[in-house]
Amino acid sequence: MECVSVYKKKFRKLKExxxxxxxxxxxxxxxxAGIDTYRVNTPVVGNFSTGKSSMINAIIxxxxxxxxxxPETAVPTEIYYGNNKVYQYDKNAVIERKIEExxxxxxxxxxxxxxxxxxxNEFLKEIKTVNIVDLPGFDTSFELHNRAIDQYLPNSLAYLLVVSSDEPVLKESISDFLKELKVYNMPVYVVITKSSRLxxxxxxxxxxxxxxxxxKIVERDDVKVACVDSYGKVNVDELKDILREIQGQTGKIFINKYSKALRAASMYTEVYLVERIxxxxxxxxxxxxxxxxxxKKMNEISVDIDKEKNNFSRQAKVCINTIRERIKGDLEATLPTISAMLENGTDITDKINSVVRRSVRIGINTEFEPKLKKYVEHISEMITIEFPENDIIINNVNATLKNNVVDEITKTALPVILAGVGLVLTPFAAVIGGMVGVVADVIHNISNNKKKQKEVDKAARTIIDEVTEQTIISIESEINKYIDxxxxxxxxxxxxxxxxxxxSLSDIKIDISIEENNRSRDIESLEQDLKVIREFRNDNLVQED
Structure with a gap:
């Protein structure tokens, strides 16, 4: 992309x-350093054995x-254009492997x-800023659903949903996943594999x-559908066109990302130059x-910020309690369903995961994020220092906090907190599974239907209470980490x-000792550099609006 070289040049000038x-x-x-490795994710999702890996092989x-x-060997894999290298990320080390392996x-x-x-690869080079992510089937474990959202969504442009032609249905796990993508307004392309069977x-x-x-689920009437088969058997042009379309959108995303970074990175340089002049x-x-x-002013600001931190900490605790009640209420609303699933010996982890994520998502969006945004805006107002000689500092500090912090909060708070919740629910799934087994043994030995139902409901309530408490502990920890x-x-x-x-004040003192002619030349140089920096500070603002 031409924009890559353009922004490299701008950042190198800023560094100069x-x-x-x-x-x-x-x-x-x-x-x-990050410009050359810039990529956007295109996660490939679907149920197990739908032919996702074969489809990617066909593309390449x-x-x-x-x-x-x-399911035990289905390790997530990222594929992108590069120099024929393979990296295996084990639990304790990164192992470099050969492409021939x-x-x-x-x-x-x-x-x-x-x-x-x-x-x-010629085609991967054509879509060189697209990172194709082959994710294991959702029906192997619920944590893969969480990972597909929490880890990859923040830097994704679209998802590819793979469905086998011999089973063209959307199971509950996929439907729940699509509903969550809809919340983030994330585009979804559908790919039908094994299409030659029809x-x-x-x-x-x-x-x-x-x-x-x-x-119907994502509430879009422009969902695109492509068809492929296994490697070497059919034309994959439809799918390649979809990936080219995604590649075409990466330029705009790149420009928005790096223009914002340029404006932020040049802010303090602008303040310095204005002060010097x-x-x-x-x-x-x-x-x-x-x-x-x-x-003096900075010390006063530090004291005021500490007071605001303490106030917000109290507000966060209220948010957490409200979210707790929402989670418990939503889980209790599913009590009949959970009881029925327990009685039938059905795995309830997917159901509980879906309810909890939805409750947390709504709670974070409605309770936590608005208060967090207001908190940061209050901090922004505190840091506005009124220097009579230089009002630009006020504007710069406000712009920095609002662009760099407020925007970051609205985009990352929910995925970060949900990711932490997912880590807690994963080991708890084993506990739930164990309780399902215990319930099955207990009700097997009870002939009275009322007693049987009572035991099942008791187990369901125990699970709801445990999940609620574990989730809240996790949410409190993740919210506090995020606030920190x-x-x-x-x-x-x-x-x-x-x-x-x-x-800037220290350097001006040095300037005082310089002869008048040389000082004039220095100011002229400062003004020229300030002109460049102000161009950076306004980079791409018109296009973003």
Whole structure:
């Protein structure tokens, strides 16, 4: 993409200006390093044995992925354009493998978390900013549903839902997953595998049915459906066109991401340059007064922020209690269903997972996020320092907090907290499974139907109480961790602001000793650099609006 080289050039120019004035370039260096590896995810999801891995092999034209897998060996795999390298992410180490070893054999989900494949391939090069993610079937375990959302959604443009032609139905796990994608307004493409098993008329009916079913759940009438078969048997142009379409959208996402990063990264440099120019004519004694003013104001801000933190901490506890009641109420509403499933010996983990995630999602959206946003906005107002000589600082601090923190909160709070909840529910699934077995043994020995129902309901309530408490413990922990992260960011912003103001005042003192002619040239250079920085600060604003 042309935009990659354009933004590399902009960030390198920013770094050049920062180095010129001794401004820290660590953040800029990190952004530059990440530009070349920028990719958006395209997770491939569906039930087990629908032919997801075979489909990806067909796209690439080479059998990189193993197709004879079981739920125990179904390790998530990422595939993208690169230099023919394979990385195996085990529990305790990252192992580099050779491309010739593919497809990998002997991996298990107990020992390996993820495999990444960089492959030099003509089509992958064509979609080089797309990261195809082969996820195990949802019907293997409920935590894969959680992972598909929590880990990959924040940096995804679309999902590919794979459905086998011999079973063109949407099971409850897939329906629940699609409902969650709808909340995030995430596009879904449907891919029918093993399509050669149907004749043309049957295949057309299958496409219409899936388009209707998926469209109804995600509330879109533009759901696209493509058809493929296993490697080497059919044309995969339809699917390739979908991936090309996704690739075409990555440019806009890239520009929005890096223009925002450019505006944020250049903010403190702008403050520094404006301060240098505005205060160039002040005396040494006046500069010392300004320095004292900065120190005093920053100390006052720190005290005010601590008070606001304590106030918000109390509000967060109220949110957590409200979410607790929502989770318990929603689970209790399903008591008849859970009791019936227990009585029949049916696995209830998927059902409980679905209810809990929905309750947490609504609770976070309606209770926590609005208060968190207001908290950050209050902090923003506190940090607005009124320097009579330089009102731009006020605007800059506000813009930084609102762009860098508030936006980040609304996009990441829910996935981060849900991910933590998922980690707690995963081991608890074994406990639920054990209770199902105990219930089965108990009711087997009870002939009286009323007593049997009483025992089943008792077990269901015990599960609801345990799940509620475990989930709330997790939510409280994750919310507190998230708040700590936000607070640390605010503190870093305050410290950066203080440091850049102190540096500008210190450098102006040095300027005072320079002869008048040289000082004029320095100011002219400052103004030229400020012009460039202000272009960066306004980068892509019109297009985003």
């Amino acid at each position: 200006i920062q180095e010129k004035y001794g401004i820290d370039t660590a953040e800029t260096d990190k952004i530059i 034209g080479k059998a990189l992925l193993s197709v004879d897998i079981t 593919l497809p990998l054999k002997g991996l298990t989900v107990q020992t390996t978390d993820l495999v990444k494949i960089e492959y030099d 004749d043309d008329d049957e295949l057309e009916e299958c496409k219409k049915l899936l388009k209707k079913l998926v469209g 505005d205060k160039a004519c002040l005396s040494t004694s006046r500069l010392e007064q300004e320095q004292e003013k900065v120190e 992260g936000i607070n640390q960011k605010i503190e870093r912003d305050v410290l950066k602001q203080k440091a850049i103001l102190e540096k």
